[in-house]
């Protein structure tokens with residue numbers, strides 16, 4: 001998918017919601033646990049009930065990998081189902097990869113060729129040659145961790161007063177080949193940094209996790225982070241997918257996604273993005 005196509009989807013749906021798919025055997029409804037592929041059954045039901053309200057899905061590979069080969073199969077099936085039933089949704093493999101160039105190429109092939117994802121999250125610590133292999137794939141995006149939502153972000157990302165590490169990630173990565181296909185992870189819990197981030201990367205899309213369960217606020221993110229093409233994909237995982245653990249979990253997830261979509265539609269009006 002291109003950036004223009006993503007913006008068009010956002011405009012058509014008045015939504016920049018990304019639904020996070022983080023299936024956890026302890027948390028999924030009890031009636032699914034004994035099925036042959038409980039993770040796929042869970043994700044499929046969530047997708048069926050939320051797809052009208054979101055423009056993106058973000059399966060976090062850790063939750064699938066934790067179940068070994070069976071989990072990886074569930075991940076492949078989930079992404080194949082997304083490509084089949086939601087061809088206009090943006091699919092982000094949240095895998096947080098990062099390695100030397102020839103290894104990075106294999107990661108990129110896994111997520112772009114084998115699984116046909118639109119984007120993969122990458123830790124930028126190893127620098128240019130660890131990121132460029134992801135950018136070599138046409139119409140695919142690399143989402144670099146810039147300023148993460150967790151407490152520990154302060155240990156490295158914001159320690160230096162002058163040119164903190166997250167700023168260096170933003171500015172240096174703009175010199176990488178095909179940098180227009182870079183997006184950045186910025187936690188919703190770090191909304192106070194968004195004004196500065198927009199000065200450094202005015203046109204880039206930001207993937208914003210941390211609303212809902214982690215306490216980030218949608219209105220604060222929108223006020224400081226939106227650009228004229230929206231430029232935001234706001235993720236919610238637990239707040240949507242575990243809103244109910246009863247048999248109606250998927251309907252309740254759909255309702256939560258609808259509530260967020262409506263708040264997003266209001267924000268788009270408030271910020272006069274498409275008017």
Ligand SMILES: O=c1ccn([C@@H]2O[C@H](COP(=O)(O)O)[C@@H](O)[C@H]2O)c(=O)[nH]1
Pocket residue numbers: 020022060094147148149150185186187209210211212213214235236237238239
């Ligand atoms: O800085 C980051 C980077 C990634 N994540 C991931 O996003 C979701 C958030 O889940 P919630 O349940 O909505 O809190 C999850 O997959 C994280 O691993 C993040 O939270 N912060």
